Amino acid sequence: MCLHGMCGDFHLAFFDALCYTYHVIILFVEGTDMKLTQTNAQLYIPDGAPAPAALTRATDLCIAAHQDDIEIMAYAPIVQCYGSTARWFAGVTVTDGGGAPRSGIYADYTNEDMMRVRAEEQKMAASIGRYAAQFLLDYPSSAVKKPDNPVLINELKDIILACAPETVYTHNLADKHDTHVAVTLNVIRALRLIAPELRPKKVISMEVWRGLDWLCDEDKLPLDTGAHPNLAAALLGVYDSQIAGGKRYDLATVGRRLANATFFESHGVDEADSIAFGLDITALIEQDIDPAAFINGYIQSFKDEVNERIGKLSI
DSSP: OBOTTSOSSOOOOEEEEEETTEEEEEEEOTTSSOEEOSTTOEEEOTTOOOHHHHHHTOSEEEEESSTTHHHHHOHHHHHHHTTOSSOOEEEEEEEOOTTOOOOGGGTTOOHHHHHHHHHHHHHHHHHHTTOSEEEEEEEOHHHHTSSOOHHHHHHHHHHHHHHOOSEEEEEOTTOSOHHHHHHHHHHHHHHHTSOGGGSOSEEEEEOBSBOSTTSOGGGOEEEEOOSOHHHHHHHHHTOHHHHTTTOOHHHHHHHHHHHHHHTSOTTSOOSOSOEEEEEEOTHHHHSOOOHHHHHHHHHHHHHHHHHHHHHHTOO
16 A cells, blocks of 8 residues: 555645755654655555554564665565564665666666656565565655754654564664665664653664674674575565666675675584674664764774784784
8 A cells, every 4th residue: 555646545634844945745644643754755555454553563674775775684574574473574765766876778767767666666575575564755865864854863763653663673884875874873863762661672783785794703693584585586686777777786685695694603504594694783772872982892893803813823
């Protein structure tokens, strides 16, 4: 079910509002206190369940920057929820997908064309993965990267409260994509606004534009991604605009997971065929810790481990 464009069983109230320096339409989701502020924002519910019920069933929520980031980094919770009646996965894609590289049949697509295609690809992935719900918030990357964007922060807060998930997944702070790190910082800001008793139990950061295999082994959170490889391939394969457009994320993502599993333990047999690494960042919402200081602690641990190994083997 798509709430944007007056489809489905919901009556949507629209009114004009001025936010910052740009004009937006506020989309109200009936049965919730949630407002989606961007003109083309959507809430897609693959099985057509009413919005409140669809959202509250979500146990695992992934908040990602771009269309396809969810399927790249959060396959472990997706497959854990797949076919389960006890666990449900929900996704939030924050940006509008503009500015993506393109070639082949997509070479002449405008930014607006690509944004429409990528939104449809994301919804197709949500249907294949049987997500509880998929938000497409449609923010331009420039708005996401603003150091102070209370509209986005509060929108994320409201989504988290509406879903009340046990675990939130997002990008890792050592990711080399600015928009990915900006999303993570906004997720942290949103979670800090939520009363402690209403926050998720865990917040896990994941791999996209930089893996987490550099972490010391005791800091890695290995998540099994080996089940239903056909589902993994299907979820990545729907993003034809990216794959045919010049980026083989489908092959690279599966390859990283296989490499993680094989190179995780040098003196033991593989315990899984495919692994995604996560880093638990729950402490960032439980304590007033600077995010840079937080991730630098893990970088320092990695540096110390390298220096110690070289030191003990040096003459």
